[in-house]
Amino acid sequence: MTTIAIPQGMPQYDGVPRFDVEKVRADFPILGREVNGYPMVYLDSGNTSQKPRQVIDAMREHLERHNGNVARSVHQVGTEATEAYEGARAKVAQFISASTPHEVVFTKNATEAINVVAYAFSNAAPGSRFALKPGDEIVISEMEHHSNIVPWQLLCERTGAKLRWFSVTDAGRLDLAPLEELVNERTKLVSYALVSNVLGTINPVSAITARAHEVGAFVMLDASQAVPHMPVDVTGLGVDFIAFTGHKMCGPTGIGVLWGRHELLAEMPPVLGGGSMIETVSMERSTFAPPPARFEAGTPPITEAVGLGAAVDYLTSLDMRAVQWHEKELTAYALDALATVPGLRLFGPNTPVGRGGTLSFALDGVHPHDVGQILDSVGVEVRVGHHCARPICQRYGVPAMTRASFYLYTTVEEVDALVRGLEQVRKVFD
Amino acid sequence: MQIDQLYQEIILDHYKHPHGRGLREPFLGEAHHVNPTCGDEVTIRVATDGASFSDISYDGMGCSISQASASVLHELLTGRATGEAFRVVDGFVELMGGRGQVTPDEDLLGDGVAFAGVARYPARVKCALLPWMAFKDAAARAGVDPAAPSSAPSPSAPSSSPSLSTAEAQEAPEVKA
Ligand SMILES: Cc1ncc(COP(=O)(O)O)c(C=O)c1O
Numbered sequence: 331m332t333t334i335a336i337p338q339g340m341p342q343y344d345g346v347p348r349f350d351v352e353k354v355r356a357d358f359p360i361l362g363r364e365v366n367g368y369p370m371v372y373l374d375s376g377n378t379s380q381k382p383r384q385v386i387d388a389m390r391e392h393l394e395r396h397n398g399n400v401a402r403s404v405h406q407v408g409t410e411a412t413e414a415y416e417g418a419r420a421k422v423a424q425f426i427s428a429s430t431p432h433e434v435v436f437t438k439n440a441t442e443a444i445n446v447v448a449y450a451f452s453n454a455a456p457g458s459r460f461a462l463k464p465g466d467e468i469v470i471s472e473m474e475h476h477s478n479i480v481p482w483q484l485l486c487e488r489t490g491a492k493l494r495w496f497s498v499t500d501a502g503r504l505d506l507a508p509l510e511e512l513v514n515e516r517t518k519l520v521s522y523a524l525v526s527n528v529l530g531t532i533n534p535v536s537a538i539t540a541r542a543h544e545v546g547a548f549v550m551l552d553a554s555q556a557v558p559h560m561p562v563d564v565t566g567l568g569v570d571f572i573a574f575t576g577h578k579m580c581g582p583t584g585i586g587v588l589w590g591r592h593e594l595l596a597e598m599p600p601v602l603g604g605g606s607m608i609e610t611v612s613m614e615r616s617t618f619a620p621p622p623a624r625f626e627a628g629t630p631p632i633t634e635a636v637g638l639g640a641a642v643d644y645l646t647s648l649d650m651r652a653v654q655w656h657e658k659e660l661t662a663y664a665l666d667a668l669a670t671v672p673g674l675r676l677f678g679p680n681t682p683v684g685r686g687g688t689l690s691f692a693l694d695g696v697h698p699h700d701v702g703q704i705l706d707s708v709g710v711e712v713r714v715g716h717h718c719a720r721p722i723c724q725r726y727g728v729p730a731m732t733r734a735s736f737y738l739y740t741t742v743e744e745v746d747a748l749v750r751g752l753e754q755v756r757k758v759f760d
Numbered sequence: 761m762q763i764d765q766l767y768q769e770i771i772l773d774h775y776k777h778p779h780g781r782g783l784r785e786p787f788l789g790e791a792h793h794v795n796p797t798c799g800d801e802v803t804i805r806v807a808t809d810g811a812s813f814s815d816i817s818y819d820g821m822g823c824s825i826s827q828a829s830a831s832v833l834h835e836l837l838t839g840r841a842t843g844e845a846f847r848v849v850d851g852f853v854e855l856m857g858g859r860g861q862v863t864p865d866e867d868l869l870g871d872g873v874a875f876a877g878v879a880r881y882p883a884r885v886k887c888a889l890l891p892w893m894a895f896k897d898a899a900a901r902a903g904v905d906p907a908a909p910s911s912a913p914s915p916s917a918p919s920s921s922p923s924l925s926t927a928e929a930q931e932a933p934e935v936k937a
Contacts, residue, residue: 366763696824697800697822697823697824697827698798698823699798699800699822699823699824699825699884699887700767700823700824700825703763703766703767703881703884704763704767707763714798715797715798715799716798716799720799723799729798729799729800729801729821729822730798730799730800758767758772759772759824
């Protein structure tokens with residue numbers, strides 16, 4: 331028998347890859363700018379992330395050298411554009427460990443990705459496994475972004491199905507106690523955020539997915555706030571669909587992703603009709619291309635896809651485990667720092683465990699709008715309002731919140747600037 | 761520092777010590793307006809005999825700009841002849857839509873001039889306007905017509921002329937932020 335000497339400290343973290351945040355910052359031209367005479371402290375990456383030069387350059391280079399339409403040209407630049415577009419798809423597929431690039435559908439954003447599923451379900455022939463009818467149920471959660479609430483409300487209205495939801499505990503976690511009752515034989519779909527855009531909570535997957543699959547329901551994850559910040563492996567997660575959006579992960583606006591298990595996408599009816607999504611068209615009827623083309627009617631956002639591919643390359647070069655670790659350390663620091671601000675109430679988990687770098691809070695007696703405005707006057711950019719997630723604000727009894735959200739370029743000095751800015755806010759409103 | 765122009769003492773004062781806050785009876789018209797992007801809310805009630813606004817009561821929830829604006833509105837418009845009140849509304853709306861280029865008329869707008877700086881912050885203009893738009897709705901529901909306010913005489917002139925008898929209602933310019 332051998333004895334193992336356990337070293338001091340936290341050796342389990344020794345192997346975590348890290349990066350030099352100053353080197354990373356140098357890749358983001360905008361981080362050098364000033365706001366109202368102060369160096370910009372950008373703490374709104376949950377809203378949209380900044381873009382590294384690598385992404386900006388890739389898009390410019392594509393437009394300057396390779397622009398053509400995709401999938402419908404025999405000429406050289408058309409071929410190059412097609413290769414670039416499909417190459418981006420392959421990069422994204424690999425980034426999320428999809429089994430084939432055919433599982434990656436490019437959309438306009440996460441919102442559209444969720445809507446594609448909702449409309450494909452309502453376009454499904456009665457009796458198909460995607461079709462909903464009165465008596466069926468869809469389960470979401472109280473911490474969803476409006477993009478993962480409204481499409482399901484509308485689907486329920488169209489089909490007569492019923493919308494139900496997980497509630498959220500005071501600590502900012504999904505209340506899974508009623509899992510068995512909530513997800514039952516009537517449930518057709520469970521859709522919720524992998525990471526909350528308000529509370530920062532990382533939600534559990536395996537228990538919910540196991541229960542959903544046990545009763546024959548599909549599982550969709552809104553991974554908009556997950557894919558940019560941590561390694562996401564769709565095969566490992568075992569869910570059926572995920573949605574995310576390019577602009578929150580160093581990519582451009584105008585491109586999002588729907589990932590779906592291939593056998594499901596292959597069976598789902600199309601949503602938008604038009605060019606590129608067909609197999610053959612006659613005046614009477616059409617047949618449709620296999621996925622992903624079936625769900626990409628019309629000329630897609632080609633340059634944006636190239637930008638997203640470059641973003642994925644960038645993130646991969648940093649290593650998503652390093653990104654995750656960087657944000658975990660920042661979050662731990664920020665939770666401690668914000669705890670020193672008098673009158674500050676944090677919404678969501680108050681330990682850096684099972685949560686990401688998104689911190690929403692209220693400052694006693696000062697409306698978030700005013701907080702945001704005064705922070706802006708000293709260069710600190712945060713989001714204020716209901717964050718497109720009004721139900722969770724109501725859950726905590728507030729009309730709005732102030733949110734600081736971090737990313738791979740955020741520094742502890744920026745967290746300090748936030749805390750100093752909050753001092754300023756208190757002075758004005760004292 | 762620019763931010764001082766936004767957060768004038770007067771605004772902060774109205775925010776911390778609102779005038780006439782609280783919903784009161786009796787009233788003839790009520791309107792509840794919400795700013796859907798940020799969740800600010802205000803409810804305005806007007807009591808009127810058709811000639812003047814004998815009371816304007818309000819309640820709300822929101823940022824300092826929207827809530828102070830309601831307090832200023834209460835102070836400026838309560839007791840005013842209706843035609844005159846709508847001239848003030850128009851003056852305030854014009855100031856807010858002016859992107860900081862409009863010189864406010866202090867005689868007309870009173871404490872409302874403190875909001876001149878807000879007009880430079882497009883994102884906040886709708887906060888300042890929220891109670892004013894609710895007021896217009898509440899007045900309309902009370903059956904009071906904003907009678908051709910822009911052609912009305914200046915505030916120093918006797919307030920007898922513009923009245924309910926003028927049929928042509930004129931909409932104040934929509935300001936979107
Ligand atoms: C959790 C979550 N879901 C969905 C979205 C919608 O993203 P998009 O507006 O790019 O569709 C966002 C971002 O606003 C989000 O944070």
